[in-house]
Amino acid sequence: MLTLSLSFPGGRYHATPWGRHVNEADVAWPPDPWRLTRALIATWHRKLDHQLYPEILLTSLLGLLADEPPHYRLPTAVHSHTRHYMPNRQKSTLIFDAFARIDPTEALIVHWPECQLNDAQTALLDELLNCIGYVGRAESWVEAKRLDDWNGEPNCFPGSTQIDQETGEIQTEPVQLYAPLTPDAYVNFQQQMQSGLALRKLKTSELKSIKKTLPISWLEAVSLDTADLQNAGWSAPPAAQKVLYQRPIQALKSSVASRAKPKPSPSADTVRYAVYGKPLMRELDTIRFAEHVRRAVMGKAKWTLGETAIPPLLTGHGLNADNRHCHAFYLPQADSNGLLDHVLIHVPAGIDGDMRRVFGALKTVKGFDGQEWRLMLEHIGQREDFENVSPIVQSASVWQSRTPYLHPWHCKKDLDVSAQIRRECRERQLAEPTEIRLLPTIKPYGRELRPIDFHRFRSKRGLMQPDTRGSFWQLTFAESVSGPLALGFGCHFGLGLFAPVKANE
Numbered sequence: 425m426l427t428l429s430l431s432f433p434g435g436r437y438h439a440t441p442w443g444r445h446v447n448e449a450d451v452a453w454p455p456d457p458w459r460l461t462r463a464l465i466a467t468w469h470r471k472l473d474h475q476l477y478p479e480i481l482l483t484s485l486l487g488l489l490a491d492e493p494p495h496y497r498l499p500t501a502v503h504s505h506t507r508h509y510m511p512n513r514q515k516s517t518l519i520f521d522a523f524a525r526i527d528p529t530e531a532l533i534v535h536w537p538e539c540q541l542n543d544a545q546t547a548l549l550d551e552l553l554n555c556i557g558y559v560g561r562a563e564s565w566v567e568a569k570r571l572d573d574w575n576g577e578p579n580c581f582p583g584s585t586q587i588d589q590e591t592g593e594i595q596t597e598p599v600q601l602y603a604p605l606t607p608d609a610y611v612n613f614q615q616q617m618q619s620g621l622a623l624r625k626l627k628t629s630e631l632k633s634i635k636k637t638l639p640i641s642w643l644e645a646v647s648l649d650t651a652d653l654q655n656a657g658w659s660a661p662p663a664a665q666k667v668l669y670q671r672p673i674q675a676l677k678s679s680v681a682s683r684a685k686p687k688p689s690p691s692a693d694t695v696r697y698a699v700y701g702k703p704l705m706r707e708l709d710t711i712r713f714a715e716h717v718r719r720a721v722m723g724k725a726k727w728t729l730g731e732t733a734i735p736p737l738l739t740g741h742g743l744n745a746d747n748r749h750c751h752a753f754y755l756p757q758a759d760s761n762g763l764l765d766h767v768l769i770h771v772p773a774g775i776d777g778d779m780r781r782v783f784g785a786l787k788t789v790k791g792f793d794g795q796e797w798r799l800m801l802e803h804i805g806q807r808e809d810f811e812n813v814s815p816i817v818q819s820a821s822v823w824q825s826r827t828p829y830l831h832p833w834h835c836k837k838d839l840d841v842s843a844q845i846r847r848e849c850r851e852r853q854l855a856e857p858t859e860i861r862l863l864p865t866i867k868p869y870g871r872e873l874r875p876i877d878f879h880r881f882r883s884k885r886g887l888m889q890p891d892t893r894g895s896f897w898q899l900t901f902a903e904s905v906s907g908p909l910a911l912g913f914g915c916h917f918g919l920g921l922f923a924p925v926k927a928n929e
Contacts, residue, residue: 425535425536425537425538425539425540425574426489426535426536426539426540426541426570427533427534427535427536427570427571427573427574428533428534428535428553428568428569428570428571429531429532429533429568429569429570429571430455430531430532430533430534430559430566430567430568431528431529431530431531431532431566431567431568432526432528432532432564432565432566432567433528433565433566433567434528434563434564434565435525435526435527435528436523436524436525436526436563436564437451437453437455437501437523437524437526437559437560437564438451438521438522438523438560438561438563438564439451439452439453439455439459439559439560439561439564440452440522440561442456442458442602442660442661442664443659443660446519446520446521446522447518447519447520448520449505449520449522450522451503451522451523451524451676452560452601453498453501453503453524453599453671453675453676454496454498454532454580454601454669454671455532455534455559455560456601456602456603457489457490457493457494457601457602457603457604457667458601458602458603458604458646458661458664459559459560459602460534460559461486461489461490461604461646462646462647463556463558463559463560464482464486464549464552464556465482465486465643465646465647467552467555467556467557468482468552471555472548472551472552472555477547477548477551479643481544481545481548482548482643483607483642483643484545485541485545485548485549486604486643486646487606487607487642488539488541488545489536489539490603490604490605490606490607491539491606492536492537492538492539493582493603493667493669494534494535494536495534495535495536495537495578495580495581495582496532496533496534496535496578496579496580496581496669496671497532497533497535497576497577497578497579497580498532498579498580498671498672498675499526499527499530499531499532500526500527500530500677501524501525501526501675501676501677502524502525502526502676502677502678503522503524503525503676503677503678504522504523504524504525505520505521505522505523506520506521507519507520507521508521523563523564524676533571533574533576533578535574535578546570549570550570553568553569553570554569556568579671579672579675580669580670580671580672580675581669581670582667582668582669582670583668583669583670584598584668584670585597585598585670586670594673595673596670596671596672596673597670597671597672597673597675598668598669598670599668599669599670599671600666600667600668600669601666601667601669602660602661602664602665602666602667603664603665603666603667604646604663604664604665605642605663605664605665607642609665610642610645610663611642613662613663614638614639614640614645614662617638617662618635618638621634621635633655633656633657634656634657636652636656637652637653637656637658637662638662642663645662645663646661646663646664648661648663690805690806691774691806692774692775692780692804692805692806693770693771693772693773693774693775693806693807694768694769694770694771694775694804694805694806694807694809694810694817695768695769695775695783695801695803695804696766696767696768696769696801696802696803696810696813696814697766697767697768697769697786697799697800697801697802698765698766698799698800698802699756699764699765699766699767699789699797699798699799700797700798700799700800701795701796701797701798703763704763704764704765704797705756705763705764705797706758706762706763706764707756707758707762707763707764707827707868708762708873708877708878708879709764709878709879710756710758710764710827710878710879710917710918710919710921711827711878711879711880711881711882711914711917711918711919712879712883713756713764713767713789713918714754714755714756714767714916714917714918715754715882715883715917716789716790716791716792716797717754717756717767717769717789718752718754718917720786720788720789720790720799721738721752721754721769721782721783721786722734722738722739724782724785724786725738725778725782727785728778728781728782728785729778729781729782733778735776735778735779735782736751737750737751737752737771737773737774737779738751738752738771738779738782739751740752740916749772749852749915749916750771750772750773751771751772751773751916752769752770752771752916753769753770753771753772753908753910753915753916754767754769754916754917754918755767755768755769755770755816755908755910755918755921756768756918757814757816758868758869760869761869762868762869762871766802766814767799768810768814768816768817768908769783770807770817770908775804780804783801783804784801784804786799786801787799807906807907807908815907815923815924816907816908816909816921816922816923816924817906817907817908818906818907818924819904819905819906819907819924820904820905820907820924820925820926821900821901821902821903821904821905822898822899822900822901822924822925823898823899823901823905823907823909823922823923823924823925824863824866824896824897824898824899824922824923824924824925825863825866825895825896825897825898825920825921825922825923826866826868826921826922826923827878827918827919827920827921828875828878828880828893828894828895828896828919828920829841829845829894829895829896829897829911829912829919829920830880830889830890830891830892830893830894830895830912830913830914830919830920831844831845831890831891831895831912831913832844832848832890832891832912832913833890834890835890841862841895841897842860844912845857845860845897845899845911845912846860848911848912849911854901854905855901855902855903855905856901857899857900857901858900858901858902859898859899859900860897860898860899860900861897861898861899861900862895862896862897863895863896863897863898864896865896866896875893875894875895875896876893876894878894878919880892880893880894880914880919882914882917889913890913891912891913894919897922898925899922907922907923907924908921909921909922910922
């Protein structure tokens with residue numbers, strides 16, 4: 425038993441079947457025994473010491489391999505090709521370069537079940553396999569080795585078509601491979617051809633050309649240049665024979681267009697847009713603009729994902745009781761003039777692929793009066809990615825109201841506004857403030873603002889609202905708290921939003 429393992433590091437095997445034009449884009453798969461034999465001969469000529477490994481030893485080795493057609497274990501291969509024009513100034517010629525695409529980590533097994541080599545032949549074969557560079561065309565780099573043991577099952581072997589006796593299905597497809605004649609068979613063939621040539625009336629030049637391709641030596645006959653055989657008119661190598669093999673159906677699959685593998689999206693919980701339009705809405709109308717943004721997101725989600733597939737993390741509906749504040753916060757942001765030129769959407773539970781599609785498709789926001797603002801997506805990422813452009817996502821221990829805080833529950837004797845702020849912090853797993861200070865006004869951009877200067881009501885009818893006036897607060901925590909920090913009624917629409925207070929302020 426003799427077994428060889430061939431792998432193709434380049435992932436390609438190039439070989440045009442004998443008698444086929446290269447532009448037919450066919451691939452000789454698996455490698456013919458004839459082609460393997462000639463590759464070993466070429467390696468012996470170019471790379472081995474002929475004193476150490478004489479020609480007679482090579483002939484005995486290759487003759488032994490020719491006595492038995494090998495079996496194959498074929499890896500998965502895909503029939504592919506490239507096409508290009510040859511750089512010729514007079515006439516451009518289109519060339520097809522066909523090849524079998526193979527996983528470089530998978531090996532092609534060539535197996536002779538009955539072959540037995542002696543020590544000298546084994547040593548020569550090992551050296552040939554160690555030195556061989558390619559099989560087929562020069563682009564078909566190969567790494568070859570002899571296996572001491574192999575227990576696999578061949579899937580390509582000489583024989584007739586195999587049919588499932590129960591179902592009648594054809595299990596294999598035939599393929600003709602060229603294998604070298606045995607030395608004895610070649611001697612008989614060569615003598616018969618010489619006798620036949622003597623009876624034919626051929627031109628001297630033609631007769632000379634044919635006789636040149638019928639040497640007495642079997643090794644020399646197998647080594648003949650292909651161009652010489654074609655010039656002599658041979659339709660097949662005289663020292664070769666066709667052997668019918670059966671290989672698995674679709675052993676050489678049709679080439680298919682490669683598809684780009686989807687890249688895993690990095691985790692994200694925040695998206696930020698720039699807002700363009702004239703006029704921009706004022707920060708005093710934060711809740712109104714936030715409702716416009718949410719309505720635009722719902723419309724885009726319905727159009728992109730379908731009416732029944734809108735993510736609950738966008739709507740805020742249908743979530744568990746312990747997930748009340750893990751859905752989207754729509755938080756408009758104002759410039760130094762108090763105009764809303766950005767909007768940040770923060771989803772604490774994370775942004776999945778569907779939400780990415782929705783946010784990527786969102787381009788405009790419309791108001792009730794027909795006004796339209798254009799949105800430009802700046803980035804989808806983690807909250808920390810926006811710290812340099814959006815202070816509300818920074819970490820700080822002191823936070824001050826940016827928009828009015830409206831307490832979410834009715835005030836009672838033991839549940840005043842401060843107590844409600846502490847309760848909200850506890851329910852959101854935040855540290856309780858060490859100090860809560862009421863601010864009568866804020867002055868974010870040089871203008872002193874009172875809570876009643878802001879629009880503080882949602883457009884949703886019938887919505888219970890315990891607080892209608894609102895208030896400003898400064899919260900101090902024992903340690904830094906990460907934003908965005910939005911509390912109270914309408915906090916998912918920009919109310920109750922806090923901004924960090926810097927140490928020098």
